[in-house]
Amino acid sequence: MSKLFTRLRAVVLAGVFTAGAMTAVAAPASAFDGWACTVPSGHTYSKVERRVNTCGTGFMPYYYVRQPANNLIACTLPSGFTYDLVDRSSDCSTSGLSPRYRLKTPAVGLWACTLPSGWTYTASQRTSDCSTSGLGWQYRLAR
Numbered sequence: 001m002s003k004l005f006t007r008l009r010a011v012v013l014a015g016v017f018t019a020g021a022m023t024a025v026a027a028p029a030s031a032f033d034g035w036a037c038t039v040p041s042g043h044t045y046s047k048v049e050r051r052v053n054t055c056g057t058g059f060m061p062y063y064y065v066r067q068p069a070n071n072l073i074a075c076t077l078p079s080g081f082t083y084d085l086v087d088r089s090s091d092c093s094t095s096g097l098s099p100r101y102r103l104k105t106p107a108v109g110l111w112a113c114t115l116p117s118g119w120t121y122t123a124s125q126r127t128s129d130c131s132t133s134g135l136g137w138q139y140r141l142a143r
Contacts, residue, residue: 033067035063037062042078045065048062048092072102074101076101080106082115083113086102086132109140113139118143
């Protein structure tokens with residue numbers, strides 16, 4: 001039996017059932033892509049839905065969790081990343097529209113909408129790419 005199958009079986013068998021709902025067992029901190037009741041530290045999400053009795057009693061948020069990566073369209077801006085495009089989408093909210101970002105790994109010469117920690121810039125410009133309403137600032141990154 002593979003280690004992965006053994007581990008998955010142990011997690012399923014360890015589930016605690018209360019009032020007909022299973023209490024989630026915390027996953028180890030590692031790269032994870034998939035549906036989850038919370039967004040682990042160091043991750044982001046690309047979609048959220050309200051599901052009934054999945055993450056507790058009643059309708060609760062259920063996130064499609066993603067490992068941050070260059071060019072990923074994400075609902076939050078993880079530490080160590082910037083973005084070069086923002087729009088509003090229903091994918092990132094259970095009610096209405098919320099911002100979503102095209103993540104970028106900081107690099108010299110990149111035009112970015114934020115200045116990551118430890119970076120400076122050599123030029124700036126106004127653009128609609130960095131705002132969900134009107135014009136925002138964009139910066140050419142430098143070290």
